Structures are given as C-alpha cells and as structure tokens.
Amino acid sequence: MLRESSQRSGTLDSLNLQSTVNPDADSGVPQGSLLTAFAEAAVRQTDALPGLREQIKSELGVQELVDAAGVVANFQRMVRIADGCGIPLDEFTKDATDDVRGELGIHEYASAANTA
C-alpha cells in the first residue's frame, strides 16, 4: 500500500522502503521520520512519546497527530488478527510484494512460517 500510494502520488522515486524496518533510514515521505519515530514510541511506549506528540503537533498539526494515533491503534489490532489466525498472504499481495519482502528481511520474521 505504501509503494502503491507513493506511485499514485508521484513520489515513488524518492520512497525508501528500508525506513519501515530501519528507523535511521529516510523514507522520502514528508515528515516520514517523525511519523515512524512516533509509531515506534507509541508501540514501545517509550519516554520519547510526549516529545514526539508535541513535535507532530507543531510540524504537522494536532489533527494529523490524532490521525496518526488512529493508524497506530488500527495496526496494533490488525497484526494480532493476522498472526493470531495464521492467515495466508492474499495471492495479489504475494505476487506484488515478494521482492520487497526479501529486500527488507521480512521473510526472516518468525511469523513468516505461519503465513507462507
């Protein structure tokens, strides 16, 4: 979805998918580093979270912060449904993302054995 939405918005050339697995990588998405740092702090509940909230509020806006919190909450749910049920990859997803999964090391996740 990230790759496809970047393609449609004309920013695919600057997109760096490594940023999804490596917090030090620049995503190429505007304010992407800030958003991924917020996501990590929210998931891990680290001490950085209050400061990142303020930074997003200042650089993006307060509604964007609430929107980002919703996306975090949503995917904290979706990953548990997927891994809790051992769902197989949808065929179109498998075909479209196999190369990227290899590059990002996602095939090495323990949950890969459940969904392959």
Place this chain on the structure above:
Amino acid sequence: MTTTAATFSYADTSWPVLERTAAAHRRSWQMLAAPGEWWTGAERISIAAECRRASAMVDGLPDPGAGPATLPEAAVYAIHKLIGDLPNVTREWYDETISAEGMSDAHYIELLGVVVHVWSVDEFHRALEIELEPLPDPLPGEPTQIRPTGAKAHGSWPPTVWPDDLDERDADIYGGADRAANVRAAMSLHPDSVRWLSDLFDAHYLSWIEIQDVQEPFRVLTRPQRELVAARVSALNECFY
C-alpha cells in the same frame, strides 16, 4: 473498575478526536459488554480486564493459574500471548489452545476479537496519553453458541466463511462484497468480530471501500504518510502479513 455507561468523551482532552471515532469507541464498549456466541458478557469483560493486565506486564507471559478463575487457564495464557508474545504465536500453540479445557476454535476467535478491539481502543488512548475508559458492566444473557454453517478451511488456522458461504443472518459482514481479504475474513467464525473490526477499522484508519482508492487521502494524513505509519507498526510487531 467497570461502569454502566461508556462516555468516551474527549472534550476534556487536548486532542480533537473526531466524533466518528468516539462513537465507534462507545459502540465497542456496547459490543464488549453483551454476551457473545461463546462467552458471557461477564467473561468478555474478564477477557478485557486480563488484556489490560497483559499490556502492563513487563515479561509478557503469566504464571500458570495466575489469571481470573472466571476464565479457562488456556484463555488467560492466550490473551497474554497475543498481547505480549506475538512473534512466537505458532500453529502448534494455536492447536493446543483450542484443544484445551473450556476452549474451541470458536471460543478462541471470539476471545481474539475481544482482545484486539479492546487493545486497539486502549492503544489509541495510550498514544495520546488519554486515561483508559473504565470497562463496562456486563449485560446479562447466555452465549448463543451459533456457529456459521459455511465455515470451511481456507488456509487460515481457524475455519473462515467466504462471502458465498455466508448464512442469511450474517450476509452483511462484508458489506455486500463478493470477496474479502484474508485478514478481513480471519475472524468470520465469529461474525460479530468481523462487524466490530469493520467499525473500528473505519474509525481508526479507512473504510474497506476507501482503502481501495490509494490516491485519495480521505483523512488529514496523506496516503503515503498513513501507509508508512502502518508499515512501521507492522514491522515493529514482526508481522509477515
């Protein structure tokens, strides 16, 4: 702590939480309190309470017998596993869990539905440092024990129901779509969990219709920003799907 009426009033917080989100959270607590197909309302509240205990534990998994007496031990362990040890959830563990005393595949899926939705609402609150909503008082009634007749093996661990196999009473769960992504169908052994999923999915992220149009942002973050956050959360959880 429980309460009779969930307010999910965000007026006294610093954040402009949309009414559609607040309303979905209130509906979540109504669904949580009601008896399900396989668990009573009181048992569902116990599952939610254990979910909160699990999220507060540092080392993830409980000692045997440490959970509430109202739930089977395998249910308590499953709650903690799903919250605190997700990368190590395996097919073998799933098979052991649904075979344990007081459990079945349908019990597991309804439990999963309660866990993930309560967890998700709570995670929204934690991300914004909003106090957690008290759990609701359970509603009376017995589980219906109605199992979808069209549930079949489709590759996921539990049986699932594809759109063509839905019973009439569950015909709405995919919004009339003639196909459903595996993650959407994953909990279809307990159709109310699919309804609950769609409601919160829309409130927190996008609707199942909106997600198909990757060009439109629909909300305030751009689509690439939204998908980047989604991908990062998935990676942090080591989710292959």
